[in-house]
Amino acid sequence: MTKVLREAPLHSEASETLDPQNWDEIRAQGHRMLDDMLDYAANVRDRPVWQPIPDDVRGRFRAELPRQPAHLGEVYREFTDFIVPYATGNVHPGFMGWVHGGGTAVGMLAEMLAAGLNANLGGRDHIPIEVERQIVEWTRQMFGFPIGASGIFVTGTSMANLMAVLVARTAALGRSVRQHGVGDEGARLAAYTSTAAHGCISKAMDIAGFGSDALRCIEVDRSHRIDVAALRERIIQDRKAGLKPFLVVGSAGTVDIGAIDDLKALSALCREQQLWFHVDGAYGALGILSPALAPRLAGLEDADSIALDFHKWGQVPYDAGFLMVRDGDRHRDTFAAPAAYLRRETRGLAAGTSWPCDLGPDLSRSFRALKTWFTLKTFGTEKLGAVITRTCALAAYLETRILAEPRLELLAPVQLNIVCFRYRAADANKVNGDIVIDIQESGIAAPSTTILDGQLAIRAAIVNHRTDACDIDALISAVLEFGAQRSSCDHRLVLDVEQSPPLAM
Numbered sequence: 155m156t157k158v159l160r161e162a163p164l165h166s167e168a169s170e171t172l173d174p175q176n177w178d179e180i181r182a183q184g185h186r187m188l189d190d191m192l193d194y195a196a197n198v199r200d201r202p203v204w205q206p207i208p209d210d211v212r213g214r215f216r217a218e219l220p221r222q223p224a225h226l227g228e229v230y231r232e233f234t235d236f237i238v239p240y241a242t243g244n245v246h247p248g249f250m251g252w253v254h255g256g257g258t259a260v261g262m263l264a265e266m267l268a269a270g271l272n273a274n275l276g277g278r279d280h281i282p283i284e285v286e287r288q289i290v291e292w293t294r295q296m297f298g299f300p301i302g303a304s305g306i307f308v309t310g311t312s313m314a315n316l317m318a319v320l321v322a323r324t325a326a327l328g329r330s331v332r333q334h335g336v337g338d339e340g341a342r343l344a345a346y347t348s349t350a351a352h353g354c355i356s357k358a359m360d361i362a363g364f365g366s367d368a369l370r371c372i373e374v375d376r377s378h379r380i381d382v383a384a385l386r387e388r389i390i391q392d393r394k395a396g397l398k399p400f401l402v403v404g405s406a407g408t409v410d411i412g413a414i415d416d417l418k419a420l421s422a423l424c425r426e427q428q429l430w431f432h433v434d435g436a437y438g439a440l441g442i443l444s445p446a447l448a449p450r451l452a453g454l455e456d457a458d459s460i461a462l463d464f465h466k467w468g469q470v471p472y473d474a475g476f477l478m479v480r481d482g483d484r485h486r487d488t489f490a491a492p493a494a495y496l497r498r499e500t501r502g503l504a505a506g507t508s509w510p511c512d513l514g515p516d517l518s519r520s521f522r523a524l525k526t527w528f529t530l531k532t533f534g535t536e537k538l539g540a541v542i543t544r545t546c547a548l549a550a551y552l553e554t555r556i557l558a559e560p561r562l563e564l565l566a567p568v569q570l571n572i573v574c575f576r577y578r579a580a581d582a583n584k585v586n587g588d589i590v591i592d593i594q595e596s597g598i599a600a601p602s603t604t605i606l607d608g609q610l611a612i613r614a615a616i617v618n619h620r621t622d623a624c625d626i627d628a629l630i631s632a633v634l635e636f637g638a639q640r641s642s643c644d645h646r647l648v649l650d651v652e653q654s655p656p657l658a659m
C-alpha cells in the first residue's frame with residue numbers, strides 16, 4: 155500500500171463525509187427543488203416544447219473538472235437556468251416526436267425515493283428485489299404468461315430485444331454457445347422480421363455475433379404488417395438452402411406508423427416451424443391495458459419473449475425497459491454466471507435465488523421497479539389503459555383534420571397513436587423537413603420525421619398523457635403556417651388534391 159494511503163486519516167470528521175454539515179439547509183434546498191419540479195410539470199404548457207441551445211449555454215458544459223466544492227444552491231441555479239430550459243421537452247403535451255413518454259409527478263417522486271434508498275438490484279435479499287419481482291408477476295399476468303416465466307427491468311427495448319436474441323440463441327445452440335461462441339452451426343442460423351421492424355433488431359443480430367445479414371427482413375402489406383405467407387416461403391427456402399431458421403421477431407406497434415403484426419398467425423407459424431417467437435412491443439405491448447386495443451394484440455400471450463418499455467405508453471419516467479421470457483430456465487441459462495463473490499446463501503443478505511443478475515448482463519442495477527410500482531399502484535391499470543386509448547383517439551382526430559385539409563396529405567393509415575402526413579408541395583421532402591425543424595424551433599410542438607416509400611413524412615407520435623385536442627390543433631396550424639412560408643418561394647406548389655389518390659385504409 156502506498157505511503158499516502160497509509161497516512162490518510164482513519165477517523166472521519168463530519169467535514170470528510172459527503173453528508174451535509176447542516177441538514178436543515180439541505181432540507182430547505184431540497185424542498186425548493188421539489189416545489190420547482192412540481193411547478194415545472196404543472197405549468198409545462200407555459201413553456202416552449204423545446205428550444206435551441208445557445209452557444210454560450212452549450213459552452214458552459216465544456217467546463218474544467220471541478221476540483222473544489224461549490225455551494226449546492228449555486229449548482230442548482232445552474233440547473234434551473236441552463237439545464238431545465240433546454241431539456242428534450244417530452245414532458246410537454248406538444249411533444250410528439252419519436253415515441254417518448256411524458257412521465258408523471260408520481261414517477262418523479264418515486265425516482266427521488268429510489269435514489270434515497272440507493273438500492274442495488276443486481277441481487278441479494280432485500281425488499282427492493284421483491285418489488286421488482288412483484289412487477290414481474292404483474293407483467294406476467296398482464297400478458298397471460300405461465301407461472302415460471304421470468305422478467306427483468308433493463309434500460310429500454312433496444313437492450314430487451316438484444317437480450318431476447320441472446321436467449322433465442324441459447325435455445326437454438328444450447329448453453330455451450332456461451333463457452334464456444336456461435337461456431338459453424340451458429341453461422342447457419344437465420345432470423346426473420348419485417349422491413350418495418352425497428353433498427354435495434356438488426357443491431358441485436360450484429361451484437362449477438364450472427365451479423366445483421368442473418369436477419370431476413372420480410373416485406374409488409376399496405377398497413378406495414380409482415381406478410382406471413384412470404385415469411386413462411388422464405389423460411390422454407392432457407393431450410394432448403396441448408397440454413398437453420400431459429401427466430402421470428404414480430405412487432406406490436408411499428409416505430410414508423412404503429413402497425414401491429416398478425417401475432418396469432420406468427421405464433422402459429424413459429425409453433426409449426428419450431429422457431430423462437432419474440433415480440434418487439436416497445437410501446438405497443440402495453441396496449442394490452444386498453445380494452446379497445448387488447449383484441450388487436452391477440453397472440454402476444456403465445457410469444458416466447460416480449461420486449462417493452464414502461465417509459466413510453468406506461469408514462470413511467472425514463473428509463474424502464476422490460477424483458478419477459480416465457481421459459482425462465484432458458485432465460486437464466488443465457489445469463490447466469492456463478493462467481494465466488496456472488497455466492498447464494500440460505501440466510502443472511504446473500505440469501506435467495508435467482509437474482510436479477512442471473513437474467514441479464516448487468517450486475518449493478520437501479521431501482522427502476524419502484525417508479526413502475528408507484529405508477530401502477532397509484533393510477534391503476536384501468537386509468538393507464540384509458541390514457542392509451544385516448545392517445546389513439548387523438549391520433550384519429552389528427553387524421554380527421556388532415557383529411558379535411560386540402561393542403562395536407564396523409565401518408566400512412568392511422569392504426570394506433572402515430573400519424574404520418576405532409577404538406578403538399580412540389581419539393582415536398584425538402585419543404586416538410588424544413589417545416590418540422592421550423593415547428594421544433596418555434597417551441598409550439600415537436601413532431602419528428604420519417605421516410606415512407608421515399609417520401610419524407612411529418613410524424614406525430616402521440617404518447618404523452620397530457621396531450622389534448624388543442625395540441626393537435628396547434629400542430630396543424632403550425633404545419634399550415636410554416637408550410638405556406640416554406641412554399642411561398644416555391645412556384646411549383648402543388649395544391650391540386652385530385653392529382654394524388656386518397657390513401658386506402
Ligand SMILES: Cc1ncc(COP(=O)(O)O)c(C=O)c1O
Binds near residue numbers: 253309352354405435
Ligand atoms: C418498435 C420499437 N422498438 C424498439 C424501440 C427502441 O426502444 P428504446 O428506445 O427503449 O431502446 C423503439 C423506440 O421507440 C420502438 O418504437
